[in-house]
Amino acid sequence: MKKGKKYLALLLAAVVATGSLQITACAETKNESSVQKETGEEIGVQMQQLKEESEPLTLPDLSLEGVEAAELTEDEFAAKFNASQIQIEEADREMCADLGTDLQDAETGMAEQKTVSVNDTVSVNAVSGTTDLLAETQGYATLEDASAxxxxxxxKRKEIFTVKLAKSKDSSQQNIRNILLGAFAYDENGNPQAGDYLYYHMAYMAWQQQDGGNDTIVYRIGMLYRTTLEEEQYVTGRVAQIITQLDLRSASKTEYEKVRSIYDYVMDAITYDTYHYTNMPSYNYMYTTYGALHDGYAVCQAYATLFYRLCAEVGISARVIAGNPDASTGKPTHGWNIVRLGDVYYNVDATWDDEFPGYYLFFLRSKNGFFEHTRDKQYETAAFEAAFPMAANNYVLPDQKEINTQGVPVLGGVKAVQTKNDRVSLSWSQVTGADSFYIYRAESGKGYYCIGITTNTAYQNEITPGNTYRYRIYARQNGQTIAGSEEISLKTKTMLPKKGTVCRTKDGYRYKVLFATSKSKKVAFAGVSDKNVKKVMIPKTVKLDGITYQVTEIGANALKGKKKLKTVSVGENVTKIGKNAFAGCSKLVNIVVKSKKLKSAGKNSLQGISAKAVIYVPSSKLKKYRTLLQKKGQKKSVKIKK
Structure with missing residues (x-):
């Protein structure tokens, strides 16, 4: 079983975090390591106590869902962070200095220093007393400035700092949430120590707020980190050495060569920290890049952050991805990376590949080709996928190994059958003693690479119709190959459906095939499965089972009776709206017709839509469509506009 899977190495900073990494070549002496262990355990225990004692506010849009950030009272904040009057005032002064405020009350600060020791915690009145200092500034003009x-x-690993800004229409909780989100935001051209790297070295965060006067609000923010400033300086030094060692700034190296060098270095240098993860999960350093470079032992979180950091340092875009949610809690249990080559991103998982040296089973994989990995839902949004578009196919490595089958029995019964335009079904005979089967595929002119691992004797594989594919199956037992198949070849073809076939998309839309030939393929929009749908966007084209069709009709009764439907967009290729298509959609108030090809609308196609409905049509077709859409069952108050 894979390390990342077996030990579920994603322990969230401030709630959810991912695995660890360490580089044996850089391990320190036993005495230094023992001191580090004690420190790591202390931080871990402190972090856990703080989390248990605080009511969390979940910040679901951070780079990993579920990070807890607690809002505290002044007394709670002072107690939890052991905050002294001088520390609070120093935080105020540092913010004012950042804003360029001319501070002239140093004498007041010195007088207070004589009466309040550094170790004295702050009372409610003491904290409030610092507002005289804050009155010197109006604070940050924007949330972006506050986040920066x-x-x-x-x-700087500051544990306590102050942020003041103008009140807004948003709640104070929403403001602090947006400030924190902005502070961890990914910036491809930003500081390599910020973004995902900074986020995954967080341990805990909390804040306390108070009125700043003049329609402003003041936040005291407290942070605990998994590493100190000195430890991060150590990391920066080691990273510089690694970049030089791997010659990552060489202009003669391709992006692929740099990514491959980084990936290989991470795997070669790290040993998975099974001991601490199993016996001492509060041990802090196994989750950090510092622990990886200093000790040489870590879990998947540090594998991912070291890869991220090295890529960022040399201008290669990468992200840390969390996923494989726990069945009971829904929280991620594993972390990996995506990295950009060319214009698209590929998945990489150094933690899991570290167990299969040389085979690169989890290196530069497409979204669909990255088996046994399920992203957390925040990485499945349209916005994320638009910002970080994934490759359609796995990157074919020039030198990927095939599993050695010399001297092992032949695995028989292998069959490959094309079942759909984008699917091939593979099956084979059972092998006594096998605990897993590895499926390898080769395409025309390219070498074999692993496309999946299963414990079953069957596997579904995505393909592009028209290509020829070759497959080999390997049976494994305890990491050893015990049988291997001969090569089986399959020439795939485009499989055209019959007229009248109904196909469904992942979003629940139904389409009926009008006709499909090698030259022309058309479908009618036939409806949507969601009874409570509020918005329907009928596209110009749609891809069904690997074939792209023009959407030329809206079928009869397609959306009839969708009583919560409010908006419909009619695609550019629609020529016909069937009878009763929108009948009974009593809340339908907006119909946007993008098509300039519309020729007919069936009887009662608009019957029962809202009396306040507006149908927007292309300006060049206004006169024609007003005539075309008249008396289709709608009330006279329904307007048709350009």
Whole structure:
């Protein structure tokens, strides 16, 4: 079983975090390591106590869902962070200095220093007393400026800092949430120590708020980190050495060569920290890049952050991805990366590949080709996929190994059958003693690479029709190959459906095939499965079972009776709207017709839509469509506009 899977190495900073990494070549002496262990355990215990004692506010849009950030009272904040009056005032002064405020009350601060020791915690009145200092400034003009300041303080590993800004229409909780989100935001051209790297070295965050006067609000923010500033300076030094060692700034190296060098280095240098993860999960350093470079032992979180950091340092875009949610809690249990080559991103998982040296089973994989990995839902949004588009196919490595089958029995019964335009079904005979089967595929002119691992004797594989594919199946037992198949070849073809076939998309839309030939393929929009749908976007084209069709009709009764439907967009290729298509859609108030090809609308196609409905049509077709859409069952108050 894979390390990342077996030990579920994603322990969230401030709630959810991913695995660890360590580089044996850089391990320190036993005495230094023992001191580090004690420190790591202390931080871990402190972090856990703080989390258990605080009511969390979930920030679901951070780079990993479920990070807890607690809002505290002044007394709670002072107690939890052991905050002294001088520390609070120093935080105020640092913010004012960042804003360029001319501070002239140093004498007041010195007088207070005589009466309040550094170790004295702050009472409610003492904290409030610092508002005289804060009155010197109106604070940050924008949330973006506030976020940038918070990020700069975290990079300095400041545990307590102040942010003041104007009140807004948003709630104070929404404001602090947006500030924190901005502080961890990914910036491809930003500081390599910020973004995902900074986020995954967080341990805990909390804040306390108070009125700043003049329609402003003041946040006292407290942070605990998995690493100190000195430890991060160590990491920066080691990273510089690694970049030089791997010659990652060489202009003669391709992006692929740089990514491959980084990936290989991470796997070669790290040993998975099974001992601490199993016996001492509060041990802090196994989750950090520092622990990876200093000790040489870590879990998947540090594998991922080291890969991220090295890529960022040399201008290669990468992200840390969390996923494989726990069945009971829904929280991620594993972490990996995506990295850009050319214009698209590929998945990489150094933690899991570390167990299969040389085979690169989890290196530069497409979204569909990255088996046994399920992304957390925040990485499945349209916005994320637009910002980080994934490759349609796996990157074919020039030198990927095939599993050695010399001297082992032949695995028989292998069959490959094309079942759909984008699917091939593979099956084979059972092998006594086998605990897993590895499926390898080769395409025309390219070498074999692993496309999946299964414990069953069957596997579904995505394909592009028209290509020829070759397959080999390997049976494994305890990591050893015990049988291997001969090559089986399959020439795939485009499989055209019959007229009248109904196909469904992942979003629940139904389409009926009007006709499909090698030259022309058309479908009618036939409906949607969601009874409570509020918005329907009928596209110009749709891809069904690997074939792209023009959507030329809206079928009869397609959306009839969808009583919560409010908006419909009619695609550019629609020529016909069937009878009763929108009948009974009593809340339908907006119909946007993009098509300039519309020729007919069936009887009662608009019957029962909202009396306040507006049908928007292309300006060049206004006169024609007003005539075309008259008396289709709608009330006279329904307007048709350009």
């Amino acid at each position: 300041y918070v990020c700069s303080q975290m990079l």
